[in-house]
Amino acid sequence: MTESSNIYILVIEDEPDVLDALVRDLESFEDMFPVEMAEDAEEAEQLIESICEDGHEVGLALCDHVLPGKNGVDLLIEMTKWENTKQTRKVLVTGQAGLEDTVKAVNEAGLHHYIAKPWDKEQLEAVVKKQLTEYVLRTRKDLLSFMSKLDQERLADAIHDRGSISDS
Amino acid sequence: MTLNKVQITGLVAGGIGFVVPLLINIPGLALAGSLALSIFLMAAVFWMFEPIPIYATSLLVILLQILLLSGQGLIYSGKKLPTATPESVESQQWNVPSRALTADGKLYLLRDDGETVAREVEVIARDEEAGMVTVEAPFLYSESRVAADVTHPLAEFNPNPYSDFMGTLADPIIILFLGGFSLAGAAVKYKLDRNLTRILLAPFGKRPGFIIMGLMSVTALLSAFMSNTATTAMMMTVIIPIIAQTQKGDPVRIGLALSIPFAANIGGIATPIGTPPNAIVLANLAQQGISISFGYWMVLALPLVLIMLLVAWAVLNWFFPANTESIELEIKEHFRTSSKAYILYGIFLLTVLLWITSSLHGISSTIVALIPVVGLTLTQVLEKEDIRELPWEVLWLMAGGISLGISMENTGLASWMIQQIGWGAMSVTVLFLIFGIVGLVLSNFISNTVTASLVVPLAMTTAMSSATSGFSMIVLVLVVGVSASLAMVLPISTPPNAIAMSTEMVTTRQMAKAGTVIGIVGVVVTLGYALFYWPILF
Numbered sequence: 042m043t044e045s046s047n048i049y050i051l052v053i054e055d056e057p058d059v060l061d062a063l064v065r066d067l068e069s070f071e072d073m074f075p076v077e078m079a080e081d082a083e084e085a086e087q088l089i090e091s092i093c094e095d096g097h098e099v100g101l102a103l104c105d106h107v108l109p110g111k112n113g114v115d116l117l118i119e120m121t122k123w124e125n126t127k128q129t130r131k132v133l134v135t136g137q138a139g140l141e142d143t144v145k146a147v148n149e150a151g152l153h154h155y156i157a158k159p160w161d162k163e164q165l166e167a168v169v170k171k172q173l174t175e176y177v178l179r180t181r182k183d184l185l186s187f188m189s190k191l192d193q194e195r196l197a198d199a200i201h202d203r204g205s206i207s208d209s
Numbered sequence: 210m211t212l213n214k215v216q217i218t219g220l221v222a223g224g225i226g227f228v229v230p231l232l233i234n235i236p237g238l239a240l241a242g243s244l245a246l247s248i249f250l251m252a253a254v255f256w257m258f259e260p261i262p263i264y265a266t267s268l269l270v271i272l273l274q275i276l277l278l279s280g281q282g283l284i285y286s287g288k289k290l291p292t293a294t295p296e297s298v299e300s301q302q303w304n305v306p307s308r309a310l311t312a313d314g315k316l317y318l319l320r321d322d323g324e325t326v327a328r329e330v331e332v333i334a335r336d337e338e339a340g341m342v343t344v345e346a347p348f349l350y351s352e353s354r355v356a357a358d359v360t361h362p363l364a365e366f367n368p369n370p371y372s373d374f375m376g377t378l379a380d381p382i383i384i385l386f387l388g389g390f391s392l393a394g395a396a397v398k399y400k401l402d403r404n405l406t407r408i409l410l411a412p413f414g415k416r417p418g419f420i421i422m423g424l425m426s427v428t429a430l431l432s433a434f435m436s437n438t439a440t441t442a443m444m445m446t447v448i449i450p451i452i453a454q455t456q457k458g459d460p461v462r463i464g465l466a467l468s469i470p471f472a473a474n475i476g477g478i479a480t481p482i483g484t485p486p487n488a489i490v491l492a493n494l495a496q497q498g499i500s501i502s503f504g505y506w507m508v509l510a511l512p513l514v515l516i517m518l519l520v521a522w523a524v525l526n527w528f529f530p531a532n533t534e535s536i537e538l539e540i541k542e543h544f545r546t547s548s549k550a551y552i553l554y555g556i557f558l559l560t561v562l563l564w565i566t567s568s569l570h571g572i573s574s575t576i577v578a579l580i581p582v583v584g585l586t587l588t589q590v591l592e593k594e595d596i597r598e599l600p601w602e603v604l605w606l607m608a609g610g611i612s613l614g615i616s617m618e619n620t621g622l623a624s625w626m627i628q629q630i631g632w633g634a635m636s637v638t639v640l641f642l643i644f645g646i647v648g649l650v651l652s653n654f655i656s657n658t659v660t661a662s663l664v665v666p667l668a669m670t671t672a673m674s675s676a677t678s679g680f681s682m683i684v685l686v687l688v689v690g691v692s693a694s695l696a697m698v699l700p701i702s703t704p705p706n707a708i709a710m711s712t713e714m715v716t717t718r719q720m721a722k723a724g725t726v727i728g729i730v731g732v733v734v735t736l737g738y739a740l741f742y743w744p745i746l747f
Contacts (some may be wrong), residue, residue: 099694185707185708188711190709193449194449201397201439204436204598205601206708208600209658
């Protein structure tokens with residue numbers, strides 16, 4: 042993980058239509074945060090591995106709960122255990138997760154947000170912006186390059202508090 | 210560490226700049242001058258292309274000066290100037306070794322403090338066989354010592370002790386800034402700056418023009434005591450919610466986004482601690498024995514700051530007029546009320562009061578600066594972690610600039626450079642204009658502090674060498690310092706500009722348009738000040 046590596050958004054959703062809709066709604070982030078798609082947990086794991094091997098990182102995972110094979114909550118729990126995805130912001134995008142699974146996601150995967158289907162584009166954008174801002178605040182020193190896309194007020198506040206830029 | 214093409218070019222060019230003056234014989238420049246030129250060229254290139262961080266270049270400058278130019282370094286350490294005692298021939302006529310006489314008929318007379326002074330003599334007779342000359346010199350006596358060999362490197366150069374260069378890291382001016390940094394660090398920690406903004410903005414109402422005026426006044430006030438960059442970052446958090454209220458495409462968005470960095474750049478001029486270039490100005494003057502008190506600086510600078518704020522405000526309103534009638538301003542913040550916060554408020558107030566009244570009580574502002582450093586640490590308002598977070602690299606950056614100035618004066622490099630350019634022969638008005646423009650243009654592309662470090666020593670020497678009245682040195686140096694702070698054309702011109710640009714609320718073109726007008730008006734206003742207002746005050 043370095044200051045110059047790319048921060049990926051990973052979307053895991055098995056229904057192609059829903060996946061398309063999600064990715065379309067993430068369009069405004071794509072030129073700074075490349076979006077990768079996976080249809081199940083296994084594919085997601087491979088993607089994470091190849092992203093990290095190339096020296097990049099997964100900043101945000103938007104994950105459906107009901108997937109073929111391993112379910113979304115279990116995937117997020119695994120991600121909190123891996124060194125490369127420990128810091129990744131984890132969001133569940135689902136219509137069907139029961140209380141028990143949701144509680145498990147919060148307690149064991151450190152779930153950062155829960156978006157219920159159907160989602161609203163603006164709400165999704167706001168959640169993604171907030172979570173990516175959190176990620177950047179935790180992992181980056183150079184915050185200026187993220188100002189145009191993320192939460193400007195919080196980033197400016199952090200630049201002020203940290204004194205990360207000085208007069209020259 | 211990976212370097213891009215520009216940085217690699219800079220690294221190579223800096224290396225070449227360092228080596229060339231050592232390889233070729235430069236007419237008019239002795240060994241020490243050549244060494245200083247080497248360091249100057251390398252530093253200038255490194256500071257411009259930044260193959261290494263600018264503060265690292267500063268530290269490198271200090272080390273190279275110690276190694277190459279100090280009395281304890283590689284070249285001058287252990288060297289002693291061979292001296293000779295004149296033999297009396299008759300009244301006021303003396304025999305001295307012919308090698309003690311320079312080609313233009315001068316002797317280097319050794320003073321009691323070890324320094325040499327060149328004195329002109331009249332040659333009466335030469336005895337080539339004995340290698341002696343008879344000179345007429347009323348200032349010689351039988352115990353005088355003169356340099357026996359004028360080609361010796363020490364004959365016309367008195368190396369500084371290494372502690373002079375190292376000492377710049379704790380120069381009184383640097384301590385002045387440390388005091389400012391401590392206050393600012395604590396103000397940020399206890400949100401004093403944000404609270405002051407909240408209180409001070411309240412009277413400015415809701416009309417966009419007034420709001421922008423309020424924002425600019427408060428930004429300038431804060432940046433006069435805190436870093437321009439920290440002030441900008443804080444004020445951005447204030448204007449982002451305001452901008453969100455306005456319609457997309459309303460030009461007032463651009464006006465708001467530019468008002469903050471512009472006011473921060475201008476506000477830094479107002480006090481000695483406002484911005485690092487001021488330190489270079491003060492330190493260079495101090496080396497010539499001229500000290501400017503905190504309050505006096507403000508008398509010099511404040512009227513200029515107010516006019517430039519008005520100019521910037523008018524330019525922004527003219528270029529980017531608001532489409533909205535009113536803007537709601539709300540800053541969610543409250544004054545901290547812990548005992549440490551109150552200690553901070555007290556120390557802040559006391560320090561600022563003592564600074565601006567320095568002409569009344571006579572305590573130097575550099576000494577006053579230790580009050581917040583000591584006061585805030587002994588009460589643990591600033592803890593160990595807070596001290597570590599102070600911008601030490603800015604202090605080092607300034608120290609290197611101050612240190613470079615010492616050698617530029619002492620080795621004769623600055624006066625040699627001025628002879629090459631022919632600045633010495635120009636009228637005062639032309640000089641003010643030239644130095645103003647050089648300062649403005651250069652600092653639009655490189656760091657303001659670096660601009661001051663490179664140009665201020667030249668301005669000093671120009672003022673000393675040209676036959677102008679005494680005040681012109683201070684004014685000329687001030688012109689350079691001020692114009693370095695008026696550079697705000699490009700996103701890279703200053704960190705506040707870079708912050709405003711990063712929001713993408715303004716384009717480079719819009720910034721350049723407004724920044725160019727402000728810069729040009731700024732130099733003209735500064736020139737007017739230099740010619741008509743500042744001279745009155747001396």
